[in-house]
Amino acid sequence: MNRGRVVMHRCVVAGVQATTADTTQSFGRHSHDTFGIGLVWRGAQRSASGRGPVEARAGDIITANPGEVHDGSPFDERGRAWRMLYFEPELIYDVVNEFGAHAPVAVEFKQPVLHDQAFTAHFEHAFAAAMGASIAPVEALATETSLFVLMAYVVRAHTTARLRVPAHELNGGVGASIRRARARIDDDPCNPVTLAALAAEAGLSRFQFLRGFARDTGLPPHAYLIQRRLSLARHLIAQGTALADAAAGAGFADQSHMTRAFVRAFGVTPAQYAGAVR
Template sequence: MSKHHIDWIHHAPGSGRLERIEAYFSGNAYAMHRHDTYAIGSTLAGVQSFAYRGSERHSLPGGTIVLHPDEAHDGQAGTGEGFHYRMIYVEPALIQQILGGQALPFIKHGISTDPRLHAATRTLIQHMDSPMDTLEEQDALFDLAHALQACADKLAGHASKQHADYQAAERARAYIHSAMTDNISLDELARHSGRDRWSLSRDFRLLFGTSPYRYLTMRRLDLVKSLLMQGHTLVNAALAAGFSDQSHMSKHFVKTFGLTPLRWLNMHGKSSIIRP
């Protein structure tokens, strides 16, 4: 346990479909931020505290953390002992591929004691030192999507009663991936999706949990992280990913991940390879 006196993050190897991490923090972990994925996981030891939807939450071993896409939150140790946890980051598009274009499941309080969610999550956060078999991961994602749906707050809002054009929103999402370094407009997305721009914007938020612009920004940040891990400079990574400059990228990085790019690299033991 000696390594638990120093903050660390370990990324599980393998999957290109979802991110799996194990981490320990002794004090303040993340500033307020929001990302466009579900963050789902379990506290293994200590008290994992975070501000979420206007209240302070405290996760203990045995429960399941479920943070909805684009909901602001932070993270810190609830006691002087620090906290140890495992988390997966699941793109809403993966949930949509399983549920078929329904409103995203919403767990109101950010922490669930439902054993169905705990069981579905456990499969995905085990064996963090080795990749999951492809079929094992796909089966686990299927179980997780349906557990989320079964445990979701049925009174989260009227959005679940709205009709959304899933195929049009998916065409817009695919176009963003194909042109993410370009200056994309909502009119372009509308043309490629076959949906009028305001209906598309509403459907995109309902189905993928964030706006088209935020989704584009996140994909650019994913590219930035990949380039930084390969040793690219902050400036080059920012420009290659479609940001106007390093400052613009860094501002979005902190808002999204709650860490500066340099602290994020330091947590991964990579900061020494980055030149200013």
């Protein structure tokens, strides 16, 4: 990315905006209608916000609450660079409600600058997913999951929300519910699914579903869906189906998506697999 630019990117999940910046520009006082979460990855910035003066350096997580007036300027002429995700408030409040927050509830980030390695890892994963996901259903499911995990982490660890149900109490007694959702994938791995739909099938919150599914299957839902599609693709290829047709028949967006999944899982391309089994 060129110096001196702020770029807004399209995100495949409604209500989420991704932005990258690498700039020496100083920004005047302004606010956003969204919750902002970002990572400074080069340089440093000073700003004045509703929570007091802020200094953020490379490796720091920065946050902004809806309606919070703030500005921003670099420490020096070298500027600074950051990545940001902006979430519409209803997305954050949906997560808060899933944790049984006391009502009425007002949710705010507690600190404008955070030092949390686990949070940083969640942010990096979510931002990469938001920026790199394609229109393929399985990638969309992975993106939705990554963004939800980030929101769930920040709500629990870094907001003012008072939650009724501790996270460790959301893990038990969900085996039969998970099996119902898993059967939905098993019965038709080609069918597009969302995290919300799978959780509803199981009769669980999204957090409960993710924790229970990973515990019961050893994989997150999107990875499990890939495995089921790969199994179907292998069966079709072994029957002599053309590779492009096998990709479509197994639910992959196209042959290149199937090839990448094949190589990650098995270390060989579909063409090499076809040559070995036919």
